[in-house]
Amino acid sequence: MxxxxxxxxxxxxxxxxxxxxxxxxxxxxxxxAPTSLNAQQWRKDSQSITYLSTDYSTLSEKSAGNNWEATTLATKSDFESALKSKITSDEFALRMFPYAIEWKSNNTFETEVAGKKNNYKVIYDVVSKQITSAVSYSNEGSEAKFASNNNIAWLEGNNIRITSAEGKIIEVTSDENKGIINGSSNTHRQEFGIDRGMWWNEAGTQLAYYRKDESMVGNYPLTNWNEREAVNKDIKYPMAGMTSENVTLVVYDVASGNKLTIKTGEPVEQFLTMVSWDPTGNHIYIGILNREQNHLKFNKYDAKTGAFVKTLFEEKATTWVEPQHALTFVPNNPKQFIYQTDFNGYNQMYLYSTDGKLLKNLGFKDVIVSNMLGFDAKNTKINYIGTSNNGLDRQLFQVDLKSGKTIQLTTVAGMHNASVSSDGTMILDQFSNLTTPNEIAIVNIKNKKLNKSLVKSENPxxxxxxxxxxxxxxxxxxxxxxxxxxxxxxxxxxxxxxxxxxxxxxxxxxxxxxxxxxxxxxxxxxxxxxxxxxxxxxxxxxxxxxxxxxxxxxxTHRNLGVNEMEDQMKxxxxxxxxxxxxxxxxxxxxxxxxxxxxxxxxxxxxxxxxxxxxxxxxxxxxYYEIMYGERYMDMPQExxxxxxxxxxxxxxxxxxxxxxxxxxxxxxxxxxxxxxxxxxxxxxxxxxxxxxxxxxxxxxxxxxxxxxxxxxxxxxxxxxxxx
Missing domain, CATH: 3.40.50.1820 (Alpha/Beta hydrolase fold, catalytic domain)
Structure with a gap:
């Protein structure tokens, strides 16, 4: 039985x-929706959290020093006035206070806003109520990537433009052939964890970007029925077993205007993944995955010449290898990085040297790293969200880089969305489970005890x-x-x-x-x-x-649907x-x-x-595309x-x-x-x-x-x- x-x-x-x-x-x-806080996060270098009001008009704060009582930091009106004062050449009509903000210091945050003419990245000071920095690019552009020195790379159609910190627009590429796509995140069909097509070096002086040649891929018709006479729109759709796109990685130097192509070699139908600059800007790391998707070479290249330096490590499988994450370099240590892989069974973190030496396995039991949150203030520990309870739960974990020891910081069963304060003493923990609509609380990281309950939603x-x-x-x-x-x-x-x-x-x-x-x-x-x-x-x-x-x-490999149906029949x-x-x-x-x-x-x-x-x-x-379909089924001819x-x-x-x-x-x-x-x-x-x-x-x-x-x-x- x-x-x-x-x-x-x-x-x-x-x-x-x-x-x-x-x-x-x-x-x-x-x-x-259960009662909640909007866009809650830790304020940098403080024991305070910030969040938006329910009508998204006000940025508020709750702090330990004020017994977690709510105070107002800024209003939409404050922010909009600061915009209009700083940027007189454009018009703004904000519907709400900016939702996505990133605290850069205790008093300043960075965010993006759209004007009538341009899009802007601005820094706002909540004390002075002033915009302290603003850089812009055309609102006809897309996929903007901001450099540390305020250069901005953005896409205009299939080409790349850079707006310099001085406001000069630089034409990086000028391909008239629509089959050549530069800098787009829609490369390799956004598989392999690809979420961007351009990467600035740390200094903001060089831009690496994908150059995708899909001119050899057949046109696939999609019909728009809304026109008086239906209009055909062709897309490039590389089907399993057929010709794929060719992708290279190019490095553009802003000062000289020179370009070089990284020598990733043959065959041309391979996948370039996990693109990562090292902090010095001297090298670029690329995961080279073969079309069969069963052999990954993680290579190091000279950023000045494009030359291959060495293969740091390889992964091979009888099924597939699926890289999903770019490198994360250890702050203040340009010779060490974190690499994530499921090669040993579960997606976990590994500490490597830039010479390819494995320094520490940071994995913990069968916990899958689902979201790496970053380092603590001393850069000696990493906080991350990981799975537990046979994948049903998400919990907050912390791993020590030196010892590899992992501790679980949240304990209540459920799905946790949690983060640690800058000083490492408290957790901002939001969670729900089957019987809990939503709870948000401040938890003491040392004894795991509740410091302050912020939200405890009733059943809506x-x-x-x-x-x-x-x-x-x-x-x-x-x-x-x-x-x-x-x-x-x-x-x-x-x-x-x-x-x-x-x-x-x-x-x-x-x-x-x-x-x-x-x-x-x-x-x-x-x-x-x-x-x-x-x-x-x-x-x-x-x-x-x-x-x-x-x-x-x-x-499921090579037989999609077979084992899945057997399980469904259970x-x-x-x-x-x-x-x-x-x-x-x-x-x-x-x-x-x-x-x-x-x-x-x-x-x-x-x-x-x-x-x-x-x-x-x-x-x-x-009839399905190469990148996903061939991973699980191989080619039809194979x-x-x-x-x-x-x-x-x-x-x-x-x-x-x-x-x-x-x-x-x-x-x-x-x-x-x-x-x-x-x-x-x-x-x-x-x-x-x-x-x-x-x-x-x-x-x-x-x-x-x-x-x-x-x-x-x-x-x-x-x-x-x-x-």
């Missing part, structure tokens, strides 16, 4: 409460919404050894003597986790809405999903063991990878799943059996239930070709399938149109499953 572990019960039954409206499936998260649904019962479950994967996290939401006014239809909500792919020990258990408002309509709503994070380590994920086995589940009325809904999983389950397990809704679904991995097995185009004949496919007509991620070809396969197989396009949307459906989408999905389940 298998044991199913049930925990963390949450019951909501209120006499005067109501169900969500369909509109609230989209706007409910804002309407029923009390006497307003009849919140269904949410429960975590732990199942075991078919290999008999791997725990799987699941979540079940019971119908409103649940009666164990009745039988209820089921909606399984699924994603199942890498870099995503649906079940977590946060408020509502990670459930979306549509999940709750469907439970209120009388459905059991179930979700399982199968092997292949996030926050459980490399071994948990790589079982969830179905669990559901069928419950007397209140109507085993003849089980449906499934998912988007993107979840759309792939939905269609896979509808065809592979067609006796179990009677209804499915597949949004933006991958139907055949040979793995024809895997591609054949995972393809849904040859399984249309196995469809028995009712399937609704939804796609954004301008989807540049999972192109519409996937769903169109599956519909065509269904026609040839004599199978009925329902299809709906959202003409003005890309990979997902947003805004008010999302209400329409959720209404359509709910209706589909009601018509074909519930009745």
């Amino acid at each position: 298998k044991k199913y572990i049930l925990s963390f019960l949450l019951v909501g039954s209120f006499a005067v409460a109501q169900n969500f409206t369909i509109d609230e499936t989209v706007f409910g998260p804002r309407k029923y 649904f009390t006497e307003k919404i009849d919140l269904p019962k949410i429960e975590f479950v732990t199942l075991t994967s078919p290999d008999g050894t791997t725990p799987l996290n699941g979540r079940i939401i019971y119908p409103t006014n649940f009666d164990a003597t009745k039988k209820y239809p089921v909606m399984v909500y699924v994603y199942g792919g890498s870099h995503a986790q649906l079940v977590s020990n946060r408020w509502l258990g990670g459930a979306g408002y549509f999940d709750l809405y469907m439970a209120q309509q009388g459905y059991v709503v179930f979700t399982l994070d199968n092997r292949g999903s996030d926050a459980r380590g490399k071994k948990f994920c790589e079982v 969830g179905i086995e669990f559901l069928k063991s419950k007397s209140f589940v109507d085993a003849d009325k089980i449906g499934v809904f998912g988007w993107s990878y979840g759309g792939f999983m939905t269609t896979s389950l509808m065809t592979k397990h067609n006796e179990t799943f009677k209804v499915g809704v597949a949004g933006g679904p991958v139907m055949d991995w040979k 793995n024809p059996e895997g591609y054949e097995k995972s393809s849904l185009l040859n399984k249309a004949n196995d469809l028995k239930g009712r399937l609704l496919i939804i796609h954004g007509a301008q989807d540049p991620v999972v192109v519409q070709q996937h769903s169109m070809n599956f519909v065509e396969a269904c026609i040839k197989a004599g199978k009925q399938v329902d299809y709906f396009l959202y003409p003005n949307h890309e990979h997902n459906v947003g805004g008010k149109d999302r209400i329409h989408m959720y209404a359509k999905i709910a209706d589909y389940f009601d018509i074909h499953l519930k009745k």
Whole structure:
């Protein structure tokens, strides 16, 4: 007899409460948000926190010296007046106080604002109420990167411009060929942790940037239906097994205007990742990942000549190597850096010398580093957020660089978003869990005791919404050894003597986790809405999903969908063991990878799943892009059996239930070709399938149109499953 572990019960039954409206499936998260603080953070070199008022008009402070009583530091009016006084050549009309601020000193913070003509990076003094520094670039520019000396690099189309600290605009590149893209973060499809395409050296005198040549990649058409005559927009979409983009790294010297290309060598179809300047500006470090994505060389290059210096270390795997993080140099020590990798099973930190010598393994048990927060004031310790409780929780940890000893700074079960004060004595800790909507507190770092409770939110649904019962479950994967996290939401006014239809909500792919020990258990408002309509709503994070380590994920290699479906069927086995589940009325809904999983389950397990809704679904991995697709499946010519097995185009004949496919007509991620070809396969197989396009949307459906989408999905389940 298998044991199913049930925990963390949450019951909501209120006499005067109501169900969500369909509109609230989209706007409910804002309407029923737990009480909180906005943009809370430590003020530099102080025992004070700052945050924005609920109407975002005021920057406020709470400090230990004032018994954590609230005081006003600055208002939107103060800030806007300072802007207009400092910058008379532009116009400003701020809707709120700047949300994203970074404290540079005890009294000054840095932020970005937009004027009518230009965008600005400014430094504001909360004591003098003055803008002490302002640099700008054209508001037609994008992806601005600011240097320490106030030079600004930004993009104009596919070319790079620099606005110098003196206000001079420098044309760094002038490629007329639109197939040459300079400095863009949209390089290698933003895989491998890439979030930028330009990097300043520490002095701000040299700019490294990606030069992407995608002219050899075929044009892929996306149609804009809003014009009087529909207009075709071509994008570059390198499909698995086909020609990929060629990327190099160029260094531009601002003073001389000279450029040099780093000699990263052949083959040209490789991936350049983890680009990092050393603090001296003498060297650039680049991760060179082969197209097969199973061999990483971490190389050191001379920034003055572009010459290869040495390979510091290599990583090889029979599955894949997936670099995700640039280097973090130890402050005041340009010869040591932190490298993050999951090569040994879990993404953890390692201390290296710039000669490539491993100095210290900073990993702790099976904790995955999910967010490196930075160093303490003495630069001897690193604070970070890491996973615990089989990936359900996030906790604050601190590791000592010299000893490698790690301590856990937060202890309450749940998802913590925490940071340490500059003096290292206190923690600003925000957390929630299944039974806790939101709590924010100051905690003493030495004894872990509460110093001051700042926010303790009540249940925002009390006497307003009849919140269904949410429960975590732990199942075991078919290999008999791997725990799987699941979540079940019971119908409103649940009666164990009745039988209820089921909606399984699924994603199942890498870099995503649906079940977590946060408020509502990670459930979306549509999940709750469907439970209120009388459905059991179930979700399982199968092997292949996030926050459980490399071994948990790589079982999908070359056979996407196979082990994921086996795990999902363990969830179905669990559901069928419950007397209140109507085993003849089980449906499934998912988007993107979840759309792939939905269609896979509808065809592979067609006796179990009677209804499915597949949004933006991958139907055949040979139509997906190289960087993601080949990591998990290799090339089609290298793995024809895997591609054949995972393809849904040859399984249309196995469809028995009712399937609704939804796609954004301008989807540049999972192109519409996937769903169109599956519909065509269904026609040839004599199978009925329902299809709906959202003409003005890309990979997902947003805004008010999302209400329409959720209404359509709910209706589909009601018509074909519930009745």
